[in-house]
Amino acid sequence: MKLLDVSGLQVFFEVGGQIFPVVDKIELTLSEGECFVIAGESGSGKSAFAMSLLGILPQNARVRGAILFKGKSLLEFDAKSMRAVRGSGIGYVPQSSSTSLNPVLRIGTQFHHVLRHSLNGAESSKAVTRILQDLGLDDSVALMYPHQLSEGIKGRLLVGLVACLDPMLIIADEPTKGLDTHSKEGILRIFERRVTQRGRSLIMITHDLDVAAWLPGRLGIMYAGEIVEWGPVPVVLGDDCCHPYTLGFLRSLPERDFIPIPGSCVGLLERHTGCRFANRCSRADAVCKRQHPELRRVCEDHWVRCFHA
Amino acid sequence: MLEARRLVKVFVRGHFLRQRRRVIDDVSLRIGPSETIGLVGCSGAGKSTLGKLLARLLEPTSGQLLFRGTDITHAKERELKSIRRKVQIVFQHPQSALHPRMKIADLLKEPLKLHRLVGKQQQQAAVMEMLARVGLHRDVLHRYPAELSGGEIQRVVIARVMALKPCIVILDEPTSMLDISIQAAIFHLLMQLQHETGVSYVLISHDLRLVERLCCRVAIMERGRIVEKREFSTNTS
16 A cells, blocks of 8 residues: 555645646655655745645645545545644654744654653653754753754754654655755765655655755655656756756756746736746747646656657 | 965853863965855864954954955954945854844835945935846835745845945855755845955855855855865866
């Protein structure tokens, strides 16, 4: 049985009586011990997709489609059942480590709060020491407040807080954003251990392709609310990538051509017809502007949403 | 143009214990006209503190800071006003760089008013010119920073900085919080502005590939010291 099975997932936001489509028809299956990386620019719907899996979207959001976690439909769960899934079933690492930790509680206390339902006081203290060691941190960190720690350490602690409940699936929303290479590596190693040694699953959202390349598994490139290309990480990031957006994304890297993608992404209300990348694409023709492309297979396990791929 | 001689910055922590921490330790650096210098290192190496010292947002504990031959190490705020115009800084977090309750139009007018660059009648025209320079649409003028994307906010910040016609701009990881695809667009804009105005940049980053791509010289920092200096012959600003 698949751990996670998402089909036809759509997310809309209702603002002032108007409906804004944010995520469109996402299909994703994930087995135990598998890793899926979602990359794409800001506003492409990556975070909205992650939050829809956990049911933590704002009240004005509407979700359609199906999300099956261990065979059970999460969209039919009430608030109490969803609370039971969050934490031990699906763990969520939010985007900003500096604003996600409680600024007035010591790190140790924050770990005790997470562990209080499963362990008693003495066990919990031992567990905190062990977790800090696993994260490569000194015991003294438990007595410190978040403002006394660097962004890299706070990022690692946030991952540790989520991982201490040992969830089947972790969804990490840009956990390495703004961090230096050393701190990034520290965080990625924690994830890597969970996937390879403990057989847990991971959905990682990032726009850092180095991070994507580090993790084994599949990579989905999101653009304007939909996945435009997905396949194994080396294929999508290698010479075989097909979608013009992925090509543009790779060409904008400093170690490659360092050329930005021209133009800007279509607005939320302009996503009616045609390919959503057509206004920025050099290959676009009349068909692209008229007809919306569907994902099609270009080779085994490699899918692209483009007429010209 | 800007020269740091044996700069030292000591932070004192704690009201009673007065723990002293040397965050910048004997750093010397020289920035010439129209060049881009890279400052790289891990978090906590002192890159941002050095950037703030160079912009004289912080006062050095010892050492000397010279701007065009004038010693500005311990210059008073009033004396610094003209230097502030010439040495500007772009911060890492675009969201916190602008006043959240001011509209973009007012934010763009702010430096013009502070430094009395144009008369009241010409302000609107100057703002439009600033927008055009950084490739922003006039629609953004009536919005608040929270209504703009990170890339757009960073463009507004760059527009504000460039309106002052600075000689040196300290870029403190200006794109680390932005998308990779936007990173290239922001740096293309900065390089184009350097070509037009001859401004020098001090680029603080932990992305070696970026520094290698853009800088003619790079200083590598560790624990407050410059441990290595390197030149890239391929990048001539």
